[in-house]
Amino acid sequence: MKLNSSLLQLASCAVLLASDACASTLDKRILDPVCVQIAGAISSASDVYYLGHPNYSSDNNHWASSSSQVSKCSVQPGTAADVGIILGILGSTQTPFAVKGGGHASNQGFSSTTGIQISMKRFNQVTYDAGTQLVQFGSGLIWDDVYAALAPTGRNVVGGRVSGVGVAGFTLGGGYSWKTNQYGLTVDTVTAYELVKPDGTVATVTHASDPNLFFGLKGGFNNFGIVTKFTLKTFPQTQVWGGLITYTVDQISAVTAAAEAFSSTVTDPKASMISAINYISPLAILGPVGLGVSQLLFYDGPTPPPGIFDAFLSIPHFTKDVSTRSFLSLVQAAPANVASGSRGTFQSSPLLAYSSSVLNAIVNETLFWGTRLSLKTGILISYDVEPFLPSILSHNNGLASAYPASRSTAYLPLNLYFAWAPGSSIFDQDFQDAIRASAARITQVAKDEGQTGVDTAPIYPNYAISGTPLARIYGSNVAALQTLKQQVDPNNVMGLAGGWKV
Numbered sequence: 142m143k144l145n146s147s148l149l150q151l152a153s154c155a156v157l158l159a160s161d162a163c164a165s166t167l168d169k170r171i172l173d174p175v176c177v178q179i180a181g182a183i184s185s186a187s188d189v190y191y192l193g194h195p196n197y198s199s200d201n202n203h204w205a206s207s208s209s210q211v212s213k214c215s216v217q218p219g220t221a222a223d224v225g226i227i228l229g230i231l232g233s234t235q236t237p238f239a240v241k242g243g244g245h246a247s248n249q250g251f252s253s254t255t256g257i258q259i260s261m262k263r264f265n266q267v268t269y270d271a272g273t274q275l276v277q278f279g280s281g282l283i284w285d286d287v288y289a290a291l292a293p294t295g296r297n298v299v300g301g302r303v304s305g306v307g308v309a310g311f312t313l314g315g316g317y318s319w320k321t322n323q324y325g326l327t328v329d330t331v332t333a334y335e336l337v338k339p340d341g342t343v344a345t346v347t348h349a350s351d352p353n354l355f356f357g358l359k360g361g362f363n364n365f366g367i368v369t370k371f372t373l374k375t376f377p378q379t380q381v382w383g384g385l386i387t388y389t390v391d392q393i394s395a396v397t398a399a400a401e402a403f404s405s406t407v408t409d410p411k412a413s414m415i416s417a418i419n420y421i422s423p424l425a426i427l428g429p430v431g432l433g434v435s436q437l438l439f440y441d442g443p444t445p446p447p448g449i450f451d452a453f454l455s456i457p458h459f460t461k462d463v464s465t466r467s468f469l470s471l472v473q474a475a476p477a478n479v480a481s482g483s484r485g486t487f488q489s490s491p492l493l494a495y496s497s498s499v500l501n502a503i504v505n506e507t508l509f510w511g512t513r514l515s516l517k518t519g520i521l522i523s524y525d526v527e528p529f530l531p532s533i534l535s536h537n538n539g540l541a542s543a544y545p546a547s548r549s550t551a552y553l554p555l556n557l558y559f560a561w562a563p564g565s566s567i568f569d570q571d572f573q574d575a576i577r578a579s580a581a582r583i584t585q586v587a588k589d590e591g592q593t594g595v596d597t598a599p600i601y602p603n604y605a606i607s608g609t610p611l612a613r614i615y616g617s618n619v620a621a622l623q624t625l626k627q628q629v630d631p632n633n634v635m636g637l638a639g640g641w642k643v
């Protein structure tokens with residue numbers, strides 16, 4: 142029985158002489174019958190938290206504050222069996238809930254809720270098997286944790302590129318990594334999922350045990366249950382080379398020329414880069430105000446061959462932090478969290494090529510929306526130019542995945558990211574309308590210059606804005622995923638949680 146922690150919080154509220162937070166805790170939160178039912182049913186490995194508890198705050202907290210909501214309580218399950226018990230109660234009481242891994246969802250309601258917030262934080266083990274060269278890790282971790290645990294083994298996984306991103310949503314949605322040019326998307330490197338099904342049973346899902354469900358989990362997020370552990374292939378990891386260079390507005394055309402040349406000529410799969418074309422508003426304290434570029438360089442080895450990155454290195458920079466370093470150090474060199482805590486939204490415009498006309502349109506969009514949206518508390522308007530090799534979808538050993546539906550063309554997932562002030566929810570709609578319009582404009586420019594299919598291409602679900610039609614994400618897989626969903630979750634328990642629902 143787990144009523145103790147609730148009673149403890151009641152007692153501490155009494156001591157605090159019924160502050161407003163405690164009053165509402167007493168009235169509405171502690172007495173929420175479903176929270177109480179869960180607290181009474183889970184084992185001592187798990188806990189329920191209410192408003193006012195630090196763990197309640199961290200369980201509800203998201204990288205983008207607009208992705209956070211006020212839940213009735215949070216629960217940290219500590220065992221897969223407890224996850225099953227919780228799903229049973231949520232299903233029988235028809236209670237809305239959310240499942241959070243690293244909390245980097247860019248849409249509200251995907252891993253947040255006004256119902257019951259599940260945090261996977263206690264699934265935090267990393268176990269490497271030197272015999273099979275597979276690593277198993279918990280779904281509550283961030284990639285930094287997995288990289289740190291693997292560092293002494295000389296092996297690594299195909300995971301996140303910057304610090305703080307959760308393993309769960311990333312792996313359940315696709316996964317574009319620094320190592321994707323060599324080994325494919327993260328979904329192509331998964332060998333097993335430990336899944337708590339909507340009926341509460343715990344299963345290890347592999348291609349051999351259940352090929353359909355294995356396919357569905359590769360891009361299908363929380364549609365089929367709650368994943369507690371992932372097993373991934375590992376690959377050799379030496380020291381790497383790269384880091385961050387920032388450029389001011391006067392160098393933009395030199396940087397876009399270097400980006401175009403890189404994306405159209407470099408075929409070494411160990412080389413990768415992201416040019417983040419940014420407009421930084423006077424509201425931010427991130428560096429020079431206005432247009433600029435945060436350039437990330439990566440080479441999967443201690444020294445890149447000559448030629449690959451020379452153009453970027455010869456452009457006069459504002460700051461430069463490029464060196465031979467550990468993989469984790471490179472990941473932590475990216476300025477990924479300068480606007481975390483702001484409200485935020487992502488959208489993507491799939492492309493076939495980063496041509497000069499597309500890059501010019503991106504720069505124009507950055508300036509256009511940057512100047513306009515800074516009047517609405519805009520903080521950072523950013524376009525992440527992320528070239529990949531056309532061969533990245535060929536590393537799947539013939540195994541299909543929910544995302545992407547087709548392996549014939551590797552569209553490039555340009556990521557748009559707009560951030561605005563934490564308190565400015567009145568502007569949410571303006572920013573969402575703007576980011577949709579901006580992505581559509583870039584798509585149009587690409588289409589006009591002959592990039593065929595970009596207006597119907599799959600949109601990467603981890604970058605897509607709320608409201609994107611399922612067919613734009615899962616393409617010809619929608620029907621197969623809906624059939625699978627009927628089989629695995631006939632009572633639609635997972636429909637009580639948000640996200641891309643099939």
Ligand SMILES: Cc1cc2nc3c(=O)[nH]c(=O)nc-3n(C[C@H](O)[C@H](O)[C@H](O)COP(=O)(O)OP(=O)(O)OC[C@H]3O[C@@H](n4cnc5c(N)ncnc54)[C@H](O)[C@@H]3O)c2cc1C
Pocket residue numbers: 204239240241242243244245246247251252261280301302303306307308309310311312313314315316317318362363364366367368369477478603604638639640641
């Ligand atoms: C700063 C930043 C950098 C990024 N960089 C990259 C990148 O380099 N490459 C890339 O591909 N993407 C990148 N992304 C996008 C990223 O992949 C998504 O935000 C991803 O969903 C984050 O996973 P999470 O666990 O942190 O998210 P969460 O918000 O915790 O979850 C996201 C979704 O997954 C579901 N989910 C979470 N845990 C589980 C579970 N255990 N079982 C079932 N469903 C679950 C949630 O319900 C939700 O629908 C980045 C995002 C940010 C904010």
Ligand SMILES: *[C@@H]1O[C@H](CO)[C@@H](O)[C@H](O)[C@H]1NC(C)=O
Pocket residue numbers: 188196217262263
């Ligand atoms: C808060 O959550 C962390 C992470 O799961 C846990 O280790 C800690 O014991 C929790 N604190 C309390 C007071 O329950």
Ligand SMILES: *[C@@H]1O[C@H](CO)[C@@H](O)[C@H](O)[C@H]1NC(C)=O
Pocket residue numbers: 502505506509582
């Ligand atoms: C710049 O972008 C805006 C908004 O999409 C558009 O209206 C304008 O025509 C663009 N300018 C150029 C030169 O492309």
